[in-house]
Amino acid sequence: MPGPALLDRRLLIVTGKGGVGKSTVAAALALVAARRGKRVLVAEVNTQERIAPLLGAPPSGFEPGQVSPGVFTIDVTPRESMREYGLMTLKFRAIYDAVFENRMVRFFLRAIPSLSELVMLGKILYEVRREERGRPRWDLVVLDAPATGHAVQLLRVPQVLLDTVPPGPLRRDAQWMRDLLVDPALTAMAMVTLPEEMPVAEVIDLDAAVRGVLGIHRAALVVNAMPDERFSRAQRERLAALGGEPAPLGPAARAGRLQALRAEAAGRHLAHARAALDLPTLVVPLLARDAWDRAAVEAVADGLEGSV
Amino acid sequence: MGAVVEALAGKRIAVCVGSGGVGKTTVAAALGLTRALSGGRVLVCTIDPARRLATSLGLASLGNLETRVPEAKFTEAGLAPRGELWAMMLDVKRTWDDVVAHHARDEAQRDRIYGNRLYQQLSSALAGSQEYMAMEKLYQLSTERDYDLIVLDTPPTAHALDFLDAPDRILDFLGNDTARTLLAPAIGAGKMGLRLFQLGGSYVAKGLARFTGAQVLADLGDFMSGFQGMYEGFKERAAAVRALLARPEVGFVLVSSASPRSVDEALFFHERLRTESIPVAGVVANRVTPELWDGVPLPDAGTLDRALAARGPPDPGLAERLASTLAEHEVLARADAREVGRLFAGVTAGQVVVPRLETDVHDLAALARLGASL
DSSP, rough: OOOGGGGSSEEEEEESTTOOOOHHHHHHHHHHHHTTOOOOEEEEEOOOOOOOHTOOOOOOTTTTTEEETTEEEEEEEEHHHHHHHHHHHHHHHHHHHHHSSSSHHHHHHHHHHHHHHHHHHHHHHHHHHHHTTTTTSSSSEEEEOOOOHHHHHHHHHHHHHHHHHHHEEEEHHHHHHHHTTOOOOOEEEEEOOOHHHHHHHHHHHHHHIIIIIIIOOEEEEEEEOOOOOOOOOHHHHHHHHHHOTTTTHHHHHHHHOOOOHHHHHHHHHHHHHHHOOOOOOEEEEEOOOOSHHHHHHHHHHHHTTTTO | OOHHHHHTTTSSEEEOOOOSSSSSHHHHHHHHHHHHHHSSEEEEOOOOOHHHHHHHTTTTTTOSSSSEEHHHHHHHHOOSSEEEEEEOOOOHHHHHHHHHHHOOHHHHHHHHHHHHHHHHHHHSTTTHHHHHHHHHHHHHHHHHOSSEEEEEOOOSSSHHHHHHHHHHHHHHHHTTTHHHHHHHHTTTTTOOOOOGGTTTOHHHHHHHHHHHHHHHHHHHHHHHHHHTTHHHHHHHHHHHHHHHHHTTTTTEEEEEEESSSHHHHHHHHHHHHHHHHTOOEEEEEEEEEOOOOOOOOOHHHHHHHHHHTTTTOOOOHHHHHHHHHHHHHHHHHHHHHHHHHHHHOOOOEEEEEEOOOOOOSSSSHHHHHHHHHH
């Protein structure tokens, strides 16, 4: 792999289709980094907070809150980001309040295309660069990015502004943000998918968009919930014939057959993704869990620990 | 006939909603196909640019224009439709252009908006734009075309509410009078370049310009003035769309997987639709792990091996793997059953459970089978 290892960069962006387990993977990667003594911030973007509850902690809101030793979370919202950014730009709270707490001005903050994405991304990248007593405040920032389309929309904002906005404060900020995002020594992206047809098709499209539009270094493909191949061909054939037997054999054979079919299809989709993407692939095994809680995330982290 | 298809029998519009990754597009296509098979002209309008839907319908690609699914494709799948199936994919930018052209006073006004830098980003950058245009397109199709059923597959929004709120938010943007007042000096300055003093020396405007750069405000001023006189038309249209959604000929279909998050969103959305008096025709619990074992305790490896021995050679390794496979399967099946129970307790419309398909749906025959279960 060119450049530093996945968790040794400063910003790791985790994205993929909705419902593929992005947040779980982001949380698990943060746990792995923390186990290695890193101080990690996991950022979620304008959503119902999931990471903190997943790790058994109360939601953090807009201030980084510690949810586990070495792991902090933050939920980045447009309104709070705008306020913080505005205060930084305008220097004085009185001016900020006069300008930004003005009812009229609220309108503009929504009206200027991409501004809310810009300030949210700005907040996250500000945390990446942030220093305390001469050293970075965070060893690693993990961005639990929105689902594919929205992630591309968020991450391309600096480039869009560079292309469309004349020189000025907005453009200046867009410039450093873009530079940080496309620096492979600092930033990498992990793309998460399930070993299923639609998510794989979408991650292949995402990969093309990342290469063509975003220019962010793609460091890994994470294939989540991968069923194992546990039955031989002969056993699979035997199971197919036993499905109609009375209990307990019939139901057990049907469960076995479903597992085998699922594993076979998953293997095909995994191979397709690997062939299409040519990226280091991390495979997270399918875990039979009753609920997704901290123990489940720890189990995913255990599985990932050896390969990142 | 499944409960959802039955609930949609008298409807002219079906809108599929749900969080991302729950199989909404496939459900929409299956519902459309099922109606087309029993007779009637049906249009499926999708937002999802997945080529697979086009392929499974036998079309090279889907675009902003309605395309009919060829007869040969049905024959190939062993189906004999009594009606017609049409499909299209929403092109957000083109729909915006159509809307602007429709409401513009003349070509000059239209072209001024088309040429504005902010407008060019609007379709992709303004939050809710996709949702707004989906509603707009639905209205156009339902009033200007002669379909017996239109099935709309909604955008995979992270926040389901975007779908209902986006038009209002965007209208608020287009019709903001105070913004016009603030920008009045900028309006007309256009691309001539705007200096700060042109903002009338307003303290607020100056502060804002310091934040965004003055040119951005000038572009915005130009954009706002370009829209002058069109706002009323937009507003009437949005009100008409909202009224359309509450009509009895419309049925929303909630699609959810068995994941707690997707069920939460479906329930949340259901509550919101109820508040808005928008009729919900059905709820689909999709990709649910089927329960195979209702008794306790689960069989152990020894029991299974004896059963195997009665039906051929014993295979202790197989018996052990089957015991753990069934146990794991039941953990997943019970977790799914619990979530489906929660979903159905909250939504009283036509309820259907679709078991997880072990082979993916990628042709008309498979879509038809899915449709039959809906």
